[in-house]
Amino acid sequence: MKHLLKVAMLVCLLQSCSSKSQKINGISYVAAGEPTTQAQVAAxxxxxxxxxxxxxxxxxxxxxxxxxxxxxxxxxYGERREGVKQYIEMLESNGINVMLKPQIWISRGEFTGYLKMNTEEEWQNFEASYREFIMLxxxxxAETEVxxxxxxxxLEQFIVNRPEFWTKLISEVRTIYKGKLTYAANWDEYKRVPFWAQLDYIGVDAYFPISEEKTPSVANAQIGWQPWKAEMKEVSEANKKPILFTEYGYRSVDFSGKEPWQSSRQMKEVNLDAQNNLMKALFAEVYHEPWFAGGFIWKWFIEHDNVGGxxxxxxxxxNKPVQTVxxxxxKTTQ
Incomplete structure (x- = not known):
């Protein structure tokens, strides 16, 4: 009996250690104009x-x-329901789990966090269309069991101005979809999101400013993570939910750790070392934390052989050095 008890305890310990080591090692699979292929998913x-x-x-x-x-x-094609379904089925058939993440794009790339209506009628019209978008x-x-x-x-201003809408929307989503839920808050927004208790993960688009250096060293970037790590740990513990980086990544340009959210095409000076070092620092500082669930690299285009470099x-x-990183x-955090 004692032998069986020891074996059972060992099994539980191994299972616990295994579950703690498993992370969501994700990429953001960018929509394209055609179906995705087996070769693209193989990459x-x-x-x-x-x-x-x-x-x-x-x-x-x-x-x-x-x-x-x-x-x-x-x-x-990849932005519509039919294309999304094909992408999901192709990924899942290859053993890759999926986060389905509907997003809004505003003309000329205006920041969605500022999205705000002027009248009650406009809010109600927008809420009706957003609800239809999300419920679709x-x-x-639910159908594809992602x-x-x-x-x-x-969507910070949408949440600040219409919190009741979000509470109802989450409850409605739960009636048809039984998997895990999150919301992708901007890095300077996530502390104020009022409905984390209704979700399974605290989603953060993790463009935290990490370094003022043109080419930060790994050590310099690791120092830059310390206040953000303390903040995320506090938010995670207060809400009793793990942190998930719904987006994270760095551009291969000078000063890419200073304002990592910048997508300006005026930033043209390629700096592969900066991208490499910042990614190494993130992995070293954040990934091992027990409150961290993993995340999704921004971003991965389906025509792998023809992009990046x-x-x-x-x-x-x-097709950059950081891909190997x-x-x-x-490979070590599956």
Missing amino acids: VKEVHANYAAVMPFGFIRDIEDPELMFNSDRQW YAGLA ALFCIGTE HDNPMFTPQ IQEHF
């Missing part, structure tokens, strides 16, 4: 990603426009 598997975010888009003309357009023939994809999430569903991305100054890690890290 995701090669970096040892175990999750992918699939992102259908809704479009708005400006930050005060209550009309949200989505699932339209005018959109790319919550239904698809592991994770994200109810919104960087050593002359590319944008976020994608594809990610690959090696993901």
Whole structure:
């Protein structure tokens, strides 16, 4: 009997250690104009990603426009329901879990966090269209049994001004989708989101300013993480929920740790070392924390062989030295 008890305790300990070591090693799988292929998904598997975010888009003309357009023939295949379903099925058939993450794009790339209506009528019209947008994809999430569903991305003013809408929306999503839920809050917003108790993960788009250096060393970037780590630990413990980086990554440019959210095409000076060192520091400082669930690299284009490269100054890690950094890290944290 004592022998059986010891064996049972050992099994439980091993299971506990295994579960603690497993992280969401995800990439953000960018929509394209055509179906995805086995060869394209194979490139995701090669970096040892175990999750992918699939992102259908809704479009708005400006930050005060209550009309949200989505699932339209005018959109790319991968931005519509039919394309999203094909992407999900292809990824899942390869053993890659999916976070379905509907997002809003405002014309000219205006920041979604400022999205705010002027009148009650406009708010009600916008809420009705946003609810339809989210429930369409919550239904698809249920149909395809994705592991994770994200109810919104960087919508601070929408949440501040209409908190009751979000509480009702989450409850409604729960009636049809039984998997895990999150919301993708901006790095300077997540502390104030009022509905974390209704969700399973505290989602953070983790563009925290880490370093003022042109080419930060790994050590310099690690120092930059310390206040943010303390803050996230506090928020996680207060809400009794793990932190999930719904987006994270760095551009391969000078000063990429200073304002990591910057997507300006005026930043053209390629700096592969900066991207490498910042990613290494993030992995070293954040990944081992017990309150950290993992995250999704921003961003991964489906035509892997034709994107990124050593002359590319944008976020994608594809065909750059940082891809190897990610690959090696993901391999050890499955």
